[in-house]
Amino acid sequence: MLFLTGIRPAFGWVLVCLMGWVEGAKAAQLGAFDSTASVTEGRLALSVQELKWIEEHPRVTVASVQYPLYEFKDEHGQWTGLNADILKRISRMTGLQFVHEESFSTAQLLGALEQGAADMGTTLAVNEERKAFLNFSHAFGGSGWVFVERQNEIPVQGLLQLEGHVLVLPARHALEEAVRRDYPRIRLRSVRTYAEARALVESGEARATIENEMGAHLYPSGQLKVGRTVEGKWEADHLALRKDLPQLLGILNKALATFPAEEMRALRWKWLGGLAARQTPSTWQRLTEWGCWGVFGACVFGMVSLLWNRRLQTQIEQRLQAEAGLSDQLAFQKALLDAMPDPIFARDLEGRLIMCNRSYEEQLATRFEQVQGTCLTDSHVLPAKTAEQLHGELMEQIRTRRSRFSDRQLEFHGGIREVYQWSVPFYGADGQLRGLLGGWIDARRRRSETDRGTPCSDRSD
Secondary structure (H helix, E strand, O other), X not given: OHHHXXXXXXXXXXXXXXXXXXXXXXXXXXXXXXXXXHHOOOOOOOOHHHHHHHHHOOEEEEEEEOEOOOEEEOOOOOEEOHHHHXXXXXXXXXXXXXXXXXXXXXXXXXXXXXXXXXXXXXXXXXXXXXXXXXXXXXXXXXXXXXXXXXXXXXXXXXXXXXXXXXXXXXXXXXXXXXXXXXXXXXXXXXXOOHXXXXXXXXXXXXXXXXXXXXXXXXXXXXXXXXXXXXXXXXXXXXXXXXXXXXXXXHHHHHHHHHXXXXXXXXXXXXXXXXXXXXXXXXXXXXXXXXXXXXXXXXXXXXXXXXXXXXXXXXXXXXXXXHHHHHHHHHHHHHHHHXXXXXXXXXXXXXXXXXXXXXXXXXXXXXXXHXXXXXXXXXXXXXXXXXXXXXXXHHHHHHHHOOOEEEEEEEEEOXXXXXXXXXXXXXXXXXXOEEEEEEEEEEHHHHHHHHOOOOOOXXXXX
């Protein structure tokens, strides 16, 4: 239940993505209107004076700067983009023919309008300087202005922070007049194009530049980043016309007022929909996204923890089973050794006792717990002289790594006894010598069992 509760926000994001995909499909369908279908809707209802003006001025010259997604040339040299599509739609509604004349900077575009070489433009923002010689149509969309700055710099929070720094703008930028008036301490520098402005910011000669929010996201980031929105500054989308063309302004305003809302949304989605997701998210959007990623990370961590715990549990169970099997094997070996009637022992490379059977304990009148880890010279289970002799023989065997089998007399605490003594080196799984394994047999019992008349002489291998 906790898992479902934690992952619910992630499902919400999936649902939002699906809804966006559906809306995108709808927009694509709306954007697929062909010219034939549009013509059948009928032309715009215009006054007699407006129709007469169109008849006398059928061609309208549009000063155009290549501004990707809004207005630019395709691979065939044809003007396309959001604003170009809007003009094509207005052309079908009014009968006007819009002819593009390319300009290469904002300043050149404004000069063409001032000199009467062009009738209108589609990418100009409103400011007081431009309102002196241009009229602007009804707005049909818009976006904010954003700072473009270097990646490794402290983010610019607002224009006030740029006082004393260089702000680079293309000549006759829409915000240039307002910046000079309201922030005289900003060191304003003018260049020809946005490309030059970005180059100066990237080289460190300028602190920042200001671009349209949509356009700023089109360029590869490189050493630059798109920063915060310029507070209180908004760039509405207008058609800009010379003041001596009031009839054209009325016709365009009427066309924009009756422009189908669904078709306008479809056109904006077609050209700008992909950039909407790339715009700088708000603080709340960031927090929401981080929260969802946090929930996702917690779920992944939980699943990994469960799998890891399960693996550890399996390993523990396998180890317990192996230990139980080893315990059974050791118990069997102990029972087997204790069942042997003759004494058996094992000593390490220092001559210390590491194992013995019950017969060893009985014949030496001791317990394994009392003599474990002791040498013969330390355990007092044999007379001192015998213990020293046998310990020396054991250490010599370890040095030479030879086996020993002999009939001999040994002095025990109960007296002298004839025994058949044996001892052999034993090795570990890695082939390294680990110690000696040995024991003895009562010689009289051995002779009766083997029916031999004389004892075997000492021998060693």
